Amino acid sequence: MNLGEQYLQRINDGRKVWLRNQVIDHVAKHPVFAETTRTIADLLNKQTTPETCEELSYTNQDNTSRTNMAFLVPRSIEDLFRRHNAFKYYANATFGVTDGLSQYARSVLTGHYASRNFIGIGNHYSRKLEAYYKLVSENDLLCTIASHDPQENRSHLPSKLDGSDSRLRVVNETKEGIIVRGARMAAANAPYVDEILISFYDPRSREDQHHGSMFAVAAHTPGVHIVCRDSFVTKEIENHPLSGRYEDMDSVIIFDDVLVPWERVFIASDPEAIKKVQQDPVAAALAQHQSVVRLLSNLEFIAAVGHALTSASEVKTLLHVQEKMGELIIQLEAIKGLLLSAEHRSSPIYENIWLPDERTLHTARNLGARFYPRSIEILQQVGSDTLLQNPATLEEFNGPIGHLLRNYYRGADREALERTKLIKLAWDLVGSPLATRRKIQEQFFWGDPVQALAVQYENYPKESLTEAVWKLVETKSR
Incomplete structure (x- = not known):
């Protein structure tokens, strides 16, 4: 089975994708998402096609398989050129309209992995991030980043919002992991990905301790709800050649008391560590x-x-x-x-x-x-x-x-x-x-x-x- 077919089967995993008050049973077969997921599958297959394999992938450190170029840690200017060429191939293939292959989010993850030992957070962060990077890169998983708070009241930090339950926070810690509740937004292409990485671009203070965690969850994790905006897709591809093919779906991710295992928690309730990642x-x-x-x-x-x-x-x-x-x-x-x-x-x-x-x-x-x-x-x-x-x-x-x-x-x-x-x-x-x-x-x-x-x-x-x-x-x- 090729990479594209593996992907289409993989995302039929019971994830909770909400569109117009309904849960989408099978994302890859739904008329709103079918063309985009098919495009993603076709692009994944290019990674193993002899004509484009060298341009779009590299041999990993263990020399056991080839990995998407977005996961390449650049060690020379030539490596930057290789990343550039791969990004340009994918962008040209979709006219720059969609980043369905998560090249942006994959690059963020690669950057966090590359710098894990140098930003002064600790061995637990480095070890967990390395394991997660290997999981995603070696299995060619797609990911997105949910990095912004809901725009409830942007004039206040989370700790200053009396009675608000909207911003993502840790509500409990157990032997198995942390329990999180709240929402994160700006998760592009969330219905199509395997993994959701929670990071922070918004400021966090010491009073916002429970709002300052960095972690990752699988898209099908119980309690995770992917809420989609209305779709721009039309069935008439000939009359709408871009809208009919590409749906860069924007989503809000709601966490309804979600258990995140400790191995997937990179930073737990630590705004100072979050600040180091941001910088x-x-x-x-x-x-x-x-x-x-x-x-x-x-x-x-x-x-x-x-x-x-x-x-x-x-x-x-x-x-x-x-x-x-x-x-x-x-x-x-x-x-x-x-x-x-x-x-x-x-x-x-x-x-x-x-x-x-x-x-x-x-x-x-x-x-x-x-x-x-x-x-x-x-x-x-x-x-x-x-x-x-x-x-x-x-x-x-x-x-x-x-x-x-x-x-x-x-x-x-x-x-x-x-x-x-x-x-x-x-x-x-x-x-x-x-x-x-x-x-x-x-x-x-x-x-x-x-x-x-x-x-x-x-x-x-x-x-x-x-x-x-x-x-x-x-x-x-x-």
Whole structure:
């Protein structure tokens, strides 16, 4: 049985996935999730295909099997390039629309594993994290990260919310493990994964001791409820080529007095240890590297659709259209240049863990939060009302007025049916619910974009800039 088939069988495990007040009995067969899980299965199979095996996987330390490239701890700049190439392959295969293979979450886990002995938490953390990393990587498991509190009252820390039961916390400890209750959000693709890693990006104080734990659970663990937003999927794939194929489902994970075995508890009720994990640069750098590669794939796809769209109506020769298309090219080339710069300026940390340049990655990330919404706006502008003047379905070309549609919907360089398919693709990219979700994700995936810029300013070595200024100001006239 190939990796894809193993995966499809594996996720039929009794997990509690909730959609529209119903539990989904078999995720892989449900119409909302079937296309996405099939895509994931196909991508998993590429890992063992002779033509792509070397690009997407590496031989593990025991030389017993091959492991997905996201689990590779980079020990050289060449290893960063290998990770880049694998991420780019997967991103291009889905046009950057989905991260169904959990390459981001896998990179976070790989970073935690790589730095486990260097951040001063203790042997118990190191030992458990190493065992968990081996479990996930050697069995090619998919995972997601639930890292944010429910947005009940963001002005207060958990300990200051009187009577609130929403934020995840430890309610009891037993010989078997900890009992946790509460919710975590921003768990992308949770219905499709094997494992859910609970980490924290939100601040924790000493008073929040019971709210400061880091652990992992299997998706089918009793008491774990995966609550999905409404789906954007449509059964008409031909009319919705992106929405019909890819559902990056967002979920809230509810823990209803869940027992987490001690071997899966990396940090128990220890805000100071959580702070050390938050400040560790390895997981953040490896995850940001993956997300910037996917951003590049996104921008390349948008530019490609824009060029096809303007060619189909022969407006690509108009100066104002060329200006906007040129802006799309500048965006993708800027991100490409920053990505290559981050890799070529990489350096080792701890015991030869090779990381891309942090400052350059942050620049790409912060620009991406602005580039992506702007690129969608440009597509809307160059497409204009053409995006709205389309038959409802492609089947109409075979209907009573099909001959009229084939005559009046043709493009400058395409027949009517092909042009209509292109416009439907463009609309799916800029005007559908999926498009809105993608725009929000790219703007806020790394948090508040305003704060992100402020942090970059605060951390920048500004003295190197102002030294010349003060030297000039203080120079006496001759």
